[in-house]
Amino acid sequence: VRRIWQLFLGIMAATGGFVDIGELVFTVQAGAQFRYMLLWVCVLGTIGIILFSEMCGRLAAIPKLATFHIIRNKYGSKLGFVTLLASNIVNVLTCAAELGGVAIILRLLFGGKYSLWLIALTAVLIGTILLLPFKYIERVFGLSGLVMLTFVAVAVALHPQWLELAKGFVPRLPGGGTQHLLLYAYFAVGIFSSLLMPYEVYFYSSGGIEEEWEHTDLPDNKLTSIVGFSMGAVVSAALIVVGAAFYAPRQLNPAELGSSALAPAFQFGKVGLLLALLGMLATVAGSAVETCLAGAYNFCQFFHYKWGRRLSPNETPVFTKTWIIIFVLAMGITLTGYDPIKIVEYSVIFAVVVLPLTYAPILIVAGDKTIMGKYANSKLQRILGWTMFALVTIAAAAAIPLMIVTEMGKKG
């Protein structure tokens, strides 16, 4: 019973921790502009994150390899370092955006000054990581993120056009000229990237090692990644539906976090508003912690320093200093006054460029029978994995040109 309970909590934490600020920004806006047409990207991105997370879990359980151990071994120090640098720049930018997002939500809930919230919440998050063991960090934020299910209730209560919604799962192109098509492609790449953000696999892979997974944990790994992430994807899809059913008919483009909470307020009044804000607060704060720790995991794995929250900070001085520095750096960026929503758009688009560099070595090693033995990728996993890798590479090549021609999703 205890094991089933632990598995249940793990799946729920994966569900609640699935959405981050990138998805909040891209999905609702995509729904507002293209109604249900981009739902298929949600499915595609979710298949991708399930595939790669499950592989990372197996790599953590069998050969006990975390992502940046693999990247250094496969790429060597030069290309490996470029990957580390690019990944951590994206991590710092994402963490800055998440911190800014949390400060905005705190302000919407309690008033006060944005900069003071930013400093206070960074201190609270640092304190939380120092005080709580890894499992609790993962579960506190993941489980409280379940409040985001409010958006699923809002989506259903808005009575979406179910037939149109079902059609959204089949890829099709919008009418309205080349510029509109480019905007559609920009949002497709944005949603795809926000679902596959590299920090998620760094964190998941390192988490497996933190929790000392063995081969006996592999069924749990499979269930957590498949069920937990699929349920999380329902929240992402609900955000698109809310965009399509509430914002699109009113020609509203919810470019601010607060604007995304207008639909729950409309549907369920003050209770809906507060639940939506609390859900966003939990999930975005959880993602800030994950990005920050992911950056420190990457650095220490690459340079072979001792790492992990399972060890005391005295045993892992470089790891502890690194994640604190990442938090402070992210806070510094946000304190300069850059709009967190703009930062998140940059971080999501830059992240897609890092994705092929991250996923190629994972695919190669997880498929290597000399390392994985009978736990190596099956034929189906290899086919799906390399297909997904090809899609990620296409998205990576298109991301920055699309960002420029659509002026970050504003022109179309």
Next chain:
Amino acid sequence: VKIALPLVRAGVFALALALAGCVDQPKKLDASSLKAEVQNAEQVSREGEMLLELRTAGKLTERFRKVQELYLLKQFDELKKTADEAKPSAEIQSAFEDYKQKLQALEAALRRIESEPHKEAFEAVTNDLEALEKTL
């Protein structure tokens, strides 16, 4: 240190480069960029309208409403700044003047949102801006 220092410098440079992109540059306005500005102004007006609707229905907390209204004003200030600094091309000069007038009406509606919450003021501005957008 020999290896780390240049690499850290490269990282800082890349980060600075990325953030530099976040800074808005003064705009040269042509018909398509003016249309984008008009659409942004429409967004502010529609959101003001929605805020008033929800406020009247008692569906917003006081803090949320105040902060969200401040965000709207901030967005409006950005629009106004862009309009003040913009260099419109000759063929859109009259449309641009028209747009600036609509911005004044939007500003008036936003400034009165606290004391005189009239949804109709926003509706009128939105309609005017939509009409202007169609001419571009």
